[in-house]
Amino acid sequence: MFLLPAALVGVATVIPLCYLVLQALDAEGEALREILWRRRNLVLFWNTLRLVVGVLVFAAIIAFPLAWLTARSSLPGRRFITLVAVLPLAVPGYVMAYALLGLGGNYGALAQWTGWTIPRPSGYWGAVFSIGLYTFPYLFLNLRSALLGMDPAQEDAARSLGAGPGETFFRVTLPQLRPAILAGSLIIGLYVLGDFGAVALMRFETFSQAIYTQYALAYDAIYASWLALLLLVFTATILIMEARLLRRTLLHKVGSGNRGKLGLVRLGTWGVPAWIFIGLVFVASVLIPVATIVSWLVQYPEGVHWGPAWQALGDSLTASVPAALLAGALALPIAYLGVRYPARRTRVLERSAYLAYATPPLALALAFTLFTDRFLPGLYQTLPLLVGVCALRYLAESVGPVRSALYQASPRLEEAARTLGCTPFIAFFRVIFPLVFKGLAVGTALVFLSVMKELPITFLLSPLGFDTLALNVWNFANEAMYAEAAPHALLLLFISLLFVGLLLFREKST
């Protein structure tokens, strides 16, 4: 029952890989050597690596204090802070990049309003800032739930044994946070590997951006396939490393025992710098992009048309709602198998969800266009295909939360239901499902947000005459028609923000 959807995902992930390999093998001797031994590959590799590291460090610098403040401090307004820390998920990467670019320079917003000129961000730091500013919530969400779920008895024990607060944090708290750090970092890291919009605007060359250039601008499917394969090797290494690190952590985990109540740290005057920090994060990650879009609206009102934006909203929802539901439905069996029957096979299956997440979206989309065009022409350029590929691509985002929820749902409950005469299937839906529902909702919501912002897959796979908000924002902005892009960007942002709000509201009610 659970195996079927899981196996389906496995097969669907393998198709694009086979396609990539086949494409890549088209290259012959001389051409192949030229492709593989390009010095440029090394540059791309180095750039990609340091971008991943930079974004992770930057995201951690923002996410750690925020997570600690909302979970462990007595700071008033912690729910508001949580909201501030999750809102940036609604901002598409290219919008963030446009916003940061529009701020600096001789003719930027700052120079025009204050007369104060800062250089425009670009290259490595521009890419790190613009990607870090909207991906840190992934780390924040993981850290926060880990901090909230932690048994305070261990920290108390450390303190009673004479460790100072600092030592307790580094020797007791931090090691326990490892799974959360790894899970958050994995999503962010893989995201960075796949992003091309923000890096292209920041003029920083990475693998994904090179693949985009080769596919979309330069016809060269063979070179692009090789780049994609190199990137996949890179990704696979990260996945294996993460699995190793995580496994060792899980071995050390002890049963939770009786949970005490978490003591909240009183901040006192430290509340002032804390609020300054929160304010800075809010301004940079939410206020600047929103203000940028509003300024597009105001600057040239003749160009603003709302009708097409509402239409595009319809198309966006038609793709992202089913994709999110499908991803949720697929995540459940995959996470369940991985948690309940931890064997090599199930682990491979679970990792394969991450592999789809890590396959460059353009390569993924291109593989599916080719595959369906050849073998399933009935599916080519149809909505089901678009929805299916989007669900597959973002599956990993929903597997994570479901998996964490399943870890907390004891198998004893299920066994009890079985002894009372339930079939395994019924037992799952009546006992386990209600317990993991919250995780499932969070996972589904994350996929929804991602598909709303999604560009490359929609670009290649959308049915004829289908245009989403994200596509329109990208197209108009590329032509420097910002006023025309503004209604689309604003609707995209508004719907996403609304969704993030709902997400938090649910959290309160459960």
Add this chain to the structure above:
Amino acid sequence: MKMRSCKRSGRLVQWVLGILLVSLAVAEARPLTVYSGRSSALVDPLVRQFEEQTGIEVQVRYGGSAQLALALRQEGARTRADLFWAQDAGALSAVHRAGLFAELPEAVLDNSEPAFRNSAGTWLGTSARARVMAYSPDRVAEGDLPRSLDDLVDERWRGRVGWAPTNGSFQAFLTALRSLRGEDGSRAWLEAMKANRARDYPNNSSLVQAIAAGEIDLALTNHYYLLRFQQRDPRFPVAQASFEQGDPGNLLIVSGIGMLEASGREAEGRRFIEFLLSESAQRYFVRETFEIPVRYDPERADAGDWDAEGAAGRGPEIGTDALEDLEGTLRLLRSVDLL
């Protein structure tokens, strides 16, 4: 019991057949399908105008010109596309050389400028844009502007010039340069530009913005981006000019359209092409997208203060067929590590 189930399945077959027939009929009445490498931001209003005028429903798949050319070659005879509308000759000729275009009807060709179509008559130009240099009037005096491409490799311009090597228009220009100066001449120029620290940007609008931001002083770009910025903000601190008469840097690039051999909807396709060459569509290009019309009508409107027509006349002498070899251009760009 058995009888009844048989009857039921008989009815089921009827239903299925009915649905199939209906869907076939629907497929027959499917809208005219255009693959457009021209951005929806620019041409979608024009497509809607065509629908209103003719009552023919049009479906558009937007994408990059190169990407759609690749898709068309992949789909071959299975394609649902009736027309391919692209940004430049390179993408069009890729489809042409794959033998996927039908020859355009004589009457349509006669109605277009010979300079703006390929000699085989499988595609023709719909609008044009001129390559120009955009510059900062604050940091470069008009008298100090470079007179030709070769001035840009001078020490004086070190680190001050921007270009967009991954952009289709730049590549079209480079194809022209290869045809005019040969492979070695073009490579020498590219390398000299690199050595002179020319700065890479992802596209034309980012080049113009980089000048306003003060990152670069001069950029190789298309003429209409600046016009668009100035329409929105008359104080926008960038100006543009052409190189001296006949310089490759003034190339006129033509967007064009061709009809797919596999289409089988020649009449509607032809009406779409004729619509694009009509006075109202040509005027749309001039007024809304600030392009240069390909039909020489007395009605030609002006594109602000900037003399588009004059710029169009300053381009190098080069035939449309000479702009076909995009693949060679990409190879060259790759060999100097610009792609």
